[in-house]
Amino acid sequence: MRSFSESYRKAGVDITAGYEGVKLMSAHVKRTMIPGVVSDIGGFGGLFAPDLSGMQEPVLVSGTDGVGTKLRIAQLLDKHDTVGIDCVAMCVNDIICCGAKPLFFLDYIAIGKNVPEKVADIVAGVAEGCVQAGCALIGGETAEHPGMMGAEDYDLAGFSVGIVDKPKIIDQNTMRPGDVVLALPSSGIHSNGYSLVRQVFNVEHANLNLHCEDLGQTLGEALLTPTRIYVKPVLRCMEEATVKGVSHITGGGFFENIPRCLPEGLAAKIDKAAIKTPPIFAMLQSMGSIPERDMFNTFNMGVGMTVIVSPDDADKAMAALGDAYVIGEIVESDERVILC
Incomplete structure (x- = not known):
């Protein structure tokens, strides 16, 4: 029946x-x-039966x-x-x-x-x-x-x-001043801060299908671009280099997420000029009159994930990650994240 x-x-x-x-x-x-x-x-x-051989x-x-x-x-x-x-x-x-x-x-x-x-x-x-x-x-x-x-x-x-x-398991206690902070580019806003995004762009009444020259696509396409998945490049990187810290830059942006992989007494000193930020973020900041600190405390700003390695491992790590680049270094400080 x-x-x-x-x-x-x-x-x-x-x-x-x-x-x-x-x-x-x-x-x-x-x-x-x-x-x-x-x-x-x-x-x-x-049901899933994991392969535990070699572990x-x-x-x-x-x-x-x-x-x-x-x-x-x-x-x-x-x-x-x-x-x-x-x-x-x-x-x-x-x-x-x-x-x-x-x-x-x-x-x-x-x-x-x-x-x-x-x-x-x-x-x-x-x-x-x-x-x-x-x-x-x-x-x-x-x-x-x-x-x-x-x-x-x-x-x-x-x-x-x-x-x-x-x-x-990645051990953040091996981190030292002078270690390098690598950025893996995001595909856009990813999936955080959209309550603010929707307010700034007034999405309920905006023409989301209107082509934006600055974006090279429609606003709707830019806002719906899916979050990049970093699993495979990070696993490759772990095979080639000693990874000391990884942060997924989600809600809370740089200020909330990077400290989650840092030991006490150390901070990530980030060079803002080194960050490759997609144009959608500049549009957001301008239209919403959003202070710079709020931008870095809400959005990924073009950095979907950070990976921290020693300077000796930086080249190997970037080769394994594919499109990673240096945005800063680890320093002694209680500030946790320093934007300069």
Whole structure:
């Protein structure tokens, strides 16, 4: 007997739409299958058997996050196939900061009305993010919330688990004055500060499809550009150099995130002139009359991740990372972050 409830449908929840969504997303999920996946989607739990060979003391590392109000841009543009990349990025970019390799990911979609094609688009982005991170999408949940959310509204969050051998966990206590701060470029605003972004650009009433010459694309395209995923280059870097600290530059910008990888008594002295900042940030600062310190305390300013190595390892690290460059050094100070 097929599962169907007319009473539940009249209350606003169509469980058959959920089944159709699972069918449509299956092809995307299959793209993420890696060795270790034991179960297919649809069960009560996602099963994964990690390969522990060669590890002295395996440690599991977990991270969870959502996309935040960047989702409003996707809803206004009716484009939903990239925000899943943001969701994965916000989790896996965090767990790589201690040197962990992401193993698997689960997502959670709360939606006003379950439109199978829309849900499949969202999951397509999640799957793409997992492919970029080298992890598997082994499960998730879609919950229809009629009467609590508008029919077009949804929220997206995720959870990732990674693994690292305990002796290889990045040890910030090896950091010394004179060590080099490397920047990995961001793809744009990523997925933080969008409450301020939406206010500055008045997105509810702006023409997001208008081409901006300064940006070389439409405002909507710039704001919806997905967060860059740094897992693979950072793992390569750890093979080639001794990494002493990694920071994912998310909400709170430089001032909140860089100190999270610094020992007490040390600070990152950052050369502002060295930072390659995309034009979207200058537009934000100008239109919003935002003080410079607030910009660096809210946004990534073009630096999605920082990696700290000794001067002797800097060239090897940059070669492994691909497009990293030097933006500063570690100094003795209690200020934690010094912009100069």
